[in-house]
Amino acid sequence: MKPGSxxxxxxxxxxxxxxxxxxxxxxxxxxxxxxxxPNRESPAHQNGIVSSHDGYxxxxxxxxxxxxxxxxxVHPPREQWGGKYEFLLSCIGYxxxxxxxxxxxxxxYRNGGGVFLIPYxxxxxxxxxxxxxxxxxxxxxxxxxxxxxxxxxPLLKEPSALVMRRCSKHSxxxxxxxxxxxxxxxxxxxxxxxxxxxxKVLGVVNSAGLHDPGPVRxxxxxxxxxxxxxxxxxxxxxxxxxxxxxxxxxxxxxxxxVVLIIRGATLEGSLxxxxxxLTPKWINLADAQVWNDAASQIFYxxxxxxxxxxxxxxxxxxxxxxxxxxxxxxxxxxxxxxFAGFAIFSILGHMAWKKNVPVGxxxxxxxxxxxxxxxxxxxxxxxxxxxxxxxxxxLFMLGVDTLFGNMEGICTAxxxxxxxxxxxxxxxxxxxxxxCFAFYLMGLLLITDGGIxxxxxxxxxxxxxxxxxxxxxxxxxxSFFYGVNQFCQDIVDMICRCPPWCxxxxxxxxxxxxxxxxxxLTFILTYIFIEMYRTSLHYGSYVFPTWGKALGVCMGAFCxxxxxxxxIVAVSxxxxxLKDRFQKSIRPLNSWRVNNLNxxxxxxxxxxxxxxxxxxxxxxxxxxxxxxxxxxSEA
Numbered sequence: 001m002k003p004g005s006x007x008x009x010x011x012x013x014x015x016x017x018x019x020x021x022x023x024x025x026x027x028x029x030x031x032x033x034x035x036x037x038p039n040r041e042s043p044a045h046q047n048g049i050v051s052s053h054d055g056y057x058x059x060x061x062x063x064x065x066x067x068x069x070x071x072x073x074v075h076p077p078r079e080q081w082g083g084k085y086e087f088l089l090s091c092i093g094y095x096x097x098x099x100x101x102x103x104x105x106x107x108x109y110r111n112g113g114g115v116f117l118i119p120y121x122x123x124x125x126x127x128x129x130x131x132x133x134x135x136x137x138x139x140x141x142x143x144x145x146x147x148x149x150x151x152x153x154p155l156l157k158e159p160s161a162l163v164m165r166r167c168s169k170h171s172x173x174x175x176x177x178x179x180x181x182x183x184x185x186x187x188x189x190x191x192x193x194x195x196x197x198x199x200k201v202l203g204v205v206n207s208a209g210l211h212d213p214g215p216v217r218x219x220x221x222x223x224x225x226x227x228x229x230x231x232x233x234x235x236x237x238x239x240x241x242x243x244x245x246x247x248x249x250x251x252x253x254x255x256x257x258v259v260l261i262i263r264g265a266t267l268e269g270s271l272x273x274x275x276x277x278l279t280p281k282w283i284n285l286a287d288a289q290v291w292n293d294a295a296s297q298i299f300y301x302x303x304x305x306x307x308x309x310x311x312x313x314x315x316x317x318x319x320x321x322x323x324x325x326x327x328x329x330x331x332x333x334x335x336x337x338x339f340a341g342f343a344i345f346s347i348l349g350h351m352a353w354k355k356n357v358p359v360g361x362x363x364x365x366x367x368x369x370x371x372x373x374x375x376x377x378x379x380x381x382x383x384x385x386x387x388x389x390x391x392x393x394x395l396f397m398l399g400v401d402t403l404f405g406n407m408e409g410i411c412t413a414x415x416x417x418x419x420x421x422x423x424x425x426x427x428x429x430x431x432x433x434x435x436c437f438a439f440y441l442m443g444l445l446l447i448t449d450g451g452i453x454x455x456x457x458x459x460x461x462x463x464x465x466x467x468x469x470x471x472x473x474x475x476x477x478x479s480f481f482y483g484v485n486q487f488c489q490d491i492v493d494m495i496c497r498c499p500p501w502c503x504x505x506x507x508x509x510x511x512x513x514x515x516x517x518x519x520x521l522t523f524i525l526t527y528i529f530i531e532m533y534r535t536s537l538h539y540g541s542y543v544f545p546t547w548g549k550a551l552g553v554c555m556g557a558f559c560x561x562x563x564x565x566x567x568i569v570a571v572s573x574x575x576x577x578l579k580d581r582f583q584k585s586i587r588p589l590n591s592w593r594v595n596n597l598n599x600x601x602x603x604x605x606x607x608x609x610x611x612x613x614x615x616x617x618x619x620x621x622x623x624x625x626x627x628x629x630x631x632x633s634e635a
Contacts, residue, residue: 078314079239080316081317083243090246091312091325092332093249093250094309094404096336100337100340101340101344101395102344102374104337105340105369111294112281112284113280114278115285115290116284119285119294120297123294124334127298127299127520128302129509130475130509130512134474135313137487137490137491138152140316141491141493142314143314144314145314145414145416146311146413148417149314151589152588152589153588154585154587155567155571156474156566194372202217208450210457213448213450221444224443231400231436236429238411239408245404248397249401249404250397253394256393257336257339261339261346264342269350269352273346273348273359275349276345276349277341277342277345288527291524292527295524297337303402303406323491323495347381348362348374351376351380410435411431411432414431415428453542456537457551460552464556465525465528465529465532466557467559468524469559470559472518472525475517475518479514479518481586488506537549570585571585
C-alpha cells in the first residue's frame with residue numbers, strides 16, 4: 001500500500017475516474033515495448049498507429065487496419081452538485097419522508113413506547129448505517145448510477161425494478177394510510193373524519209375488494225397529475241434544478257415540526273400524549289415482531305437498496321467524506337423521526353383530554369393517523385385552517401423530496417447506460433416527460449375506488465422481502481466478491497487524509513459488512529417468510545384472497561429474479577470451466593476504476609492481483625484482517 005501522503009497527492013490531482021491506466025504492450029514482430037492507454041487513446045492510437053518511446057511506429061493490436069477509425073462520440077462531463085449542502089439536503093429530504101412523521105411514532109407506541117428505541121437503534125447501527133455507507137461509497141467512487149456501478153462486480157449487475165415500484169407507491173400523499181387501518185375499538189360507528197376519508201377521498205366503500213377496483217376518482221387523478229408536473233419541472237435540469245429546490249422542500253418540514261411541537265407543548269393534556277408515546281413496556285423486547293418493525297422502519301426511512309442514494313452520491317466530488325455524511329444523514333433522519341412523535345402525540349393528547357378518553361383510543365380511532373386522527377385534532381385548535389394547511393403542505397414537501405431521490409435513481413441509471421442522452425437536452429427532456437407520464441399512468445390504479453387494496457398489496461410485497469434480498473446480495477457481493485479490504489481501501493482513497501476517528505469507524509463498518517449485517521438481514525428475511533406463511537393479508541375488515549396474496553409474492557419475487565437472470569447472463573458471457581466463468585464474472589471491469597464513458601475500447605476484466613478480495617480467486621481465503629490499517633491511520 002502507498003503511504004497516506006503519496007495517496008492524497010495523487011488523488012487530489014485527479015479523481016479516480018479520470019486517471020488513465022497504462023499498459024505495456026509489445027509491437028508485433030520486433031519486440032519493441034510500447035506504452036498505451038486503453039481508455040484514453042491518443043489520435044495515433046485511434047488511427048491504428050502506436051508510437052514507442054524511441055519514435056518507432058507500429059500497428060496497434062487493437063487496430064490492425066491502417067485506415068482511420070471513427071473517433072468515439074464526445075459526451076458532456078458528468079454533473080456535480082453545486083455545493084456540499086445541496087447533496088446533504090437532497091439526501092436528508094430523500095430519507096425524511098412521510099414515514100418519519102407518522103409511521104415511526106405509531107410503531108413506537110405500538111411496540112412498547114421507549115423500549116422500541118432499543119431495537120430501532122441496534123438495527124440502525126448494524127444494518128442501516130453500514131448499508132447506507134456502502135451505497136454512498138459505491139456511487140461516489142464509481143461515479144455511476146445503480147446499474148453501471150456494478151462494473152465492480154458484473155455478476156450482480158441488474159436493472160432495478162424496485163425503485164420503479166417505489167416511485168409509483170410514493171405518488172400519493174395518503175400512500176401509507178393503510179398501515180394504521182384498524183376497526184374502531186370504541187364502538188361500531190365511525191367518526192366524521194373517518195367517514196369523509198373512506199367515502200369522499202378513497203371511495204373504498206364502493207369497492208367489493210381487490211377484484212373490483214371500480215372507476216378512477218378524477219379529483220385524485222388531477223391532484224396526482226399536478227404532483228407529477230411539479231416533479232417534472234423540478235427535475236428538468238437534473239441536479240442543477242432539484243439541488244436548488246431542496247433548500248425549500250427539505251427545510252420547510254423542520255420549520256413546521258418545530259412550530260407544531262411548540263404549539264403542542266402549550267396545550268392541556270399534551271404531557272399525557274407524550275407519556276403514552278414514550279412509556280416503556282419492557283416485555284415487548286422478547287417479541288420478534290418488534291425487531292422486524294424496527295428493521296422495516298430503518299429500511300423504509302433511509303431508502304436503502306432502491307438506487308436513490310447511490311445515484312445522488314455519484315454526483316459528489318471524489319474526495320467527499322462519505323463517512324461523515326453517513327453519520328450526519330442517518331442520525332439526523334432518526335432524530336427527526338423521534339422528535340416528530342412529540343409533535344404528533346402532544347396534540348393527540350390534547351384531543352384525548354378534550355374528549356375525556358384515553359390517548360390510545362384517539363390514536364387508534366381511524367384508518368390513518370396523518371389523514372384522520374391528526375387533522376381531527378388540529379380542527380379543535382384555534383385557527384384550525386392555518387394549522388391544517390401548514391401540516392398538509394409539510395406532507396406534500398416530504399413526498400416531493402422522496403420522489404426526487406427515487407426519480408434520480410432511474411434517470412441516472414438510464415443516462416449512464418445511454419450517455420448520448422446527456423448531450424441532447426431535447427431528448428433528455430422528452431425521456432423525463434415520458435417517465436413521469438408512465439408513473440402517472442401506473443398510479444391511476446391506486447386511485448380507483450379499490451385502489452387502496454392494490455396499494456396495500458404492492459406495498460406489502462414488492463418492497464418487503466425483495467428489498468431485503470437485494471441488499472443482502474449487495475452486502476455479500478461487495479464484502480466477499482469485490483473484497484471488503486479493497487472496498488475499505490477505496491473509501492480511504494476518497495477521503496485521502498483520513499482522520500483517526502474515520503479509521504476506527506471503518507474497522508467497525510468492516511466488521512458489520514462481513515458479519516453483523518448479513519446475519520441480521522438473514523434473520524429479518526427468515527421472519528418475513530414465516531409471517532407471510534402464517535398470517536393473512538388484510539386491510540381493515542377485508543381479507544385478501546389467496547390469489548391476491550400469490551400475486552403479491554410474484555411481484556416481490558420478480559425483483560429478486562432479475563439478480564438470478566443477470567448472474568446467469570454474466571457467467572454465460574465468459575469462457576472456460578464453470579468455476580473460471582464464475583471467477584471472471586466477479587472481477588471488476590477495467591472501466592470500474594477508469595470510469596471513462598467516452599471510451600470505445602472493449603470492456604476487459606481486471607486481473608485478480610489488481611483488485612484482491614477475500615474470495616476473489618480461490619474462494620477459500622477468508623482473511624478479512626489483511627488490510628494495512630496502520631496505513632489508513634497515517635492517511
